[in-house]
Amino acid sequence: MAFQSPMDTRPGTADLENPLYYLENMETVVGWVLNHHADLLTTEEQDRLRAFQALSLPARALLTRMVMRTGELFRADKLRYPELGVPESEALEELVADYWLDAEPLLTLDQLFRLYTLGELRPVFAAALQEAGWQKTLPKWQMLEVLQQSFPDALSLADWLGMDVQPVVCINPMALFDRVRLMFFGNLRQSWSDFVLVELGHQRYEPVTFTPDSRAFQHRSEVDIYLTMHQCREWLDEGVPAREVWPEVPAPSDNAWLASRRDRLLLELGRQAERQGERELALQAFGTSGHREARLKQLRLLERMKRHREAWAIASRWQTQDLSDAEAQGLARILKRLAAKLGEGPPPALTPPPIREFTLTLPKPALGSVEFAAQQHLWRDDSPVFYVENTLINGLFGLLCWQTIFEPVPGAFFHPFHVGPADLTREDFVARRQASFDRCFACLQDNSYRERILDNYRAKQGTTNPFVIWPVLTEELLSLALDCIPPADLERLFRRLLLNIREHRSGFPDLIRFHPGNTGPDRQYEMIEVKGPGDRLQDHQIRWLEFFAGAGIPASVCYVRWQETGVPE
Structure with missing residues (x-):
């Protein structure tokens, strides 16, 4: 059977107190791939994996240990695993006899x-x-x-060392195990130790329904495309000239998940081509890549090549699209330079709104951070102050949009142990879930958001989510936030977050001060970024603060100065 029912029992994880826990987790991986990806394996590969399951326990454990280690060659006299319960030589003999290992490899x-x-x-x-x-x-x-x-x-x-040495063995089916690892993790960046050597049972994972349609790979050819792209990236990392790697890059795929990985490969190929003096190739790679960083790199390279008119045409078209703050900032600088060179009218200068600031002079504490000192000073019983940094707004977003985040779209989830979707920071993350996100934002507009957030807070307590840090998100903090932050402000914050999740889920102010008893026109909350002596705002923090000022969201920067003695000002 190619794919088992999504109602199958979810696989368990091994206890680290079991000395063979790594084998249990490896068997989980192999079983999962056989159940959910068998149609992407050849008959020979399926038979080989079932043959792995049929090996004796010591042989399975020893092969797992070897697969997990770096490389494919191992000295028999250096394999020491007492938990096998039998001499390593006995397990090796079985693995050699069943062609899992080659006992006479040729060595360079x-x-x-x-x-x-x-x-x-x-x-x-x-x-x-x-x-x-x-x-x-x-x-x-x-x-x-x-x-x-x-x-x-x-x-x-x-021939190298004579006949009296212990053998060196080579893993025969390493390519098969790499293919299994790819279909389980969805990438080859993660090693076996990311799963096999980790105790997963201490975390709760959101149950995701797995169906054939939700898989990243629908055809074996797509797995092959991924493996080819991985090989291209390895060649680039090894220093193979970009011009030699370029012909090996697979053609564009209809698979959106594969397309995004190809975009990243082309971005890196373009970078290396530029460093190697292959400017035309770099332009071609940047222009072909759909990665959000590629366009700015293409424009900057065209500038350096003095192809200003071509850069102006591309930049002018790009200016009309939705951009993240970093993209808009970089593009504005390029357009300004190009306008001066071409005699064009410069783009209208955007004057950023002023950022609110205030200063506190406090006694320097013996212990604790500057943020903690500011929090303690600002705290009032009727205006409590919490240290939240990037946790509160992200957490509220994660709770509101929980079901959307864990929607089983293709290429998002490969196994039951994901903290979040694999495509979280991809550029099409929102577009592939647009209707579902629209329903989330509708809750902010009809005031059902509070119930939705609280329901998820209670039902999902302790379950992993890439936006929710449970120890920080207490009931007191959550209640105050929902009482004091208007839904219109939450919508503005969440929409900006979704413009570029990688960039925008950091840079939030350190503190939030609530004014729950405020019935006047002023807001019932304020976000406060704390900067100690000698510290300054970072670019991504400035962009958030300018956004707050432009959107009418109350936020300010608190500059703390230390006094040696005396009463705080």
Whole structure:
């Protein structure tokens, strides 16, 4: 069967007190992929994974340990896992007999030097070094460098070191395990240790319904495309020239999730092409990439190449689109420079609204932060002050939009242990859930938002959410926030957050002061950014503060100065 019912029992996680916990978690991964992605595996791959499940417990555990480690080559005499319950040699013998391991791999000189110590290698190559006119006491790196031309071919371990050494074994199906890892995690950036060596049971995860339609990969060819893109990125990281990697980049895919990963690959290829002097290739890569950083890089490169008219045309078209603050700021600077060079009318200068400021002079506390000192000074029984920084507004958003955040759209969830959707910071995160977000914002407009937030707060208590930090979001704080922050302000804040989640979910002020008894025209709350002596506002904090000022949201900057003695001013 290609895919099991979404009503299947959710897989459990192992207890770290079990010495074989890592095997339990690996078996969870293999079982999950067989249940939910079998149609993306060949018959041979499915059979191989079932053969893994049929191995003896010691053999399964030893192979899991080896798969989790770096590389594919291992010295048999260095494998020490007493929890197997049998000698490692016994488990190795089973794995070799069942073709999981190759006991006679050919080794390059470089691989040999990675596996063996300097003390073990010196006697082997002493004669070769002497014959080449080198001292046998060379450090390891220099010995390798000297010998590489003399030993260009891969040889068996016996040919290198003789017949009396313990074998080196090589994992045969590493590509299969990489494919399994990709389909489970949805990426190859995460290692096995991100799942297998972590005790997952101490967290609660939001149940997400898994169906064939919600998977990131619908066809095996899409998995292959991902693997090809991963290889391209590895080549770039290894220093392969961008012009050689460019022809290997897969064509655009209809799969939106794959398209976003291709956009990131092209952004990096463009960066490296520019550094390598391949400016035309860099322009092509930036222009093809849909990544939000690519457009500014393309325009700046066109400027450096003095192709000002071309840059002006692109920048003028881009100016009409929805932009994050950082994009708008960068684009405005480019347009201003281009206008001066081309004799065009400069874009209208946007005068940022003034940011409210005040200063406190306080005794320097023996312990605690400047934020805590300001909070204690500002606190009044009728105007409580809380340290919230990035937690409160994000938390309110996460509670209001909980069901939307965990909507099982394709490419969002790969397994039951996600803290949040995998596409959270992708540029199409909102667009793929637009109707659902619209329903959330409708709650702010018909005043049903309070009930929705409180219902989720009670029902989801302790469940992981990328926007909700449970220890900070107390009932007292939540109640005051819902009493004092108007829904219109929440909507403005949430809409800006969604313009660029990666950028905008940080930079919120440190403190929030509530005025629950205020019945006048002034707002019932104020956000306060605290800056100690010598500290200054960062760009993303300034952008939030300017947004607050322009939107009429009460916020200010508190500059704290220390006094040696006396009463605070």
